[in-house]
Amino acid sequence: MEKLLCPSMMCAKYENLAEEIKELEEANIDIFHIDIMDGNFVPNFGMGLQDTELICKLSSKKVDVHLMINNPSRYIKKFADLGVDIIYIHPESERQPVKTLQEIRELGKEAGIVLSPEISVDTIKPLLSLIDYVMVMTVNPGFAGQKYLSLVDEKIDELVEFRDKYNFKILIDGACSPEKIKILSLKGVQGFVLGTSALFNKNKKYKEIIPRLRNL
Template identity: 35%
Template sequence: MLRPLVIAPSILASDFAKLGEEVRAIDRAGADWVHLDVMDGHFVPNISFGPDVIKAMRPHSQKVFDTHLMIAPCDPYLEAFAKAGSDIITVHAEAGPHLHRSLQAIRALGKKAGVSLNPATPASAIEHVIDLLDLVLVMSVNPGFGGQKFIASALDKIRNVRALAAGRPIDIEVDGGVTAENAADIVAAGANALVAGSAVFKGGTEAAYQANISAIRQAGAGARGEAA
């Protein structure tokens, strides 16, 4: 069974001066999830926001809050992100020595658990935690900044992750340089959840967001032989 096609705009590309308004705008514009990139200036060379900002955004949408932790260590902060309103919490395979423990902790908090893989990390990194996963996030740029170009070798990694998932109910998500132009290739490789920042928020209006989300969804749905 195919997992549902999901478009998850990355709030990192929004106007931070009006976060609540931006969350409401992408919700109305057709976003399935809200993707929240948390960066610590240590694991990645940028700092974004923490659990208090997610808590402030939470009342503005009932959509899934898809929280991507680019932080190390992550374990001390999992409870705070769960309490802030995250529905999915994704940690990096490279961020700590005890990935299995981190995933157990996320599940124990009642949240869906994900693992993210940097461009240089092989799909095999998830092999021994596959039964704890609800989501695998394939990074198609080096994490830390928006607006980067898609790394084409990510397509092979998506195929490898799909083979490892082997029919399990695991969402395969891709983040980095996703556009309406490459969405079909990404979905054809096996992804069902597409994170897009710049490609969604360009234009700066709700009408633009709706058109941008629709274009990505149409490309992805076409690759699956579905109507958008």
């Protein structure tokens, strides 16, 4: 099964972001993952518009944005214009998630929904025909360095059952260690957002780490 490896750029070295992008591309990552937070939907702040613009400009790989913000529909076109390829929303953050997902696709972008730990698969079933990706949060959204919440395993199994019918990809975000990558790949997860558990702050080059993760 294919494995999409998506470095979380919030964990990268900000003092030399351009060099980080270059080294990650040379390591053959699949998607650059950008966390956008408003300090309201989640009590933290992530990367900004200028960071997003730079990554889109320098990258030859796909770029996604994970919008942890209220009413993301207000900013969909802005991020599309910056050049992102995939836009994720939390359905509970939007009054009309169907309309927002349709807009993402009308702008020529791929649409994704994020399943927070407290949100059930049943809640998002009506949206599955409108999306290209489901990203399961295996920690509470908004902060790096948390422990994996095993309660999400059942939801991953449920999503695997729906995947072929609706033709979406399943990714996980949070506490994504090499051990979890190996286990969840066998369960049917196709993509992994990589943070400090597997990729960053390891005193090894990305081109050494990424092939090992891909071969797990």
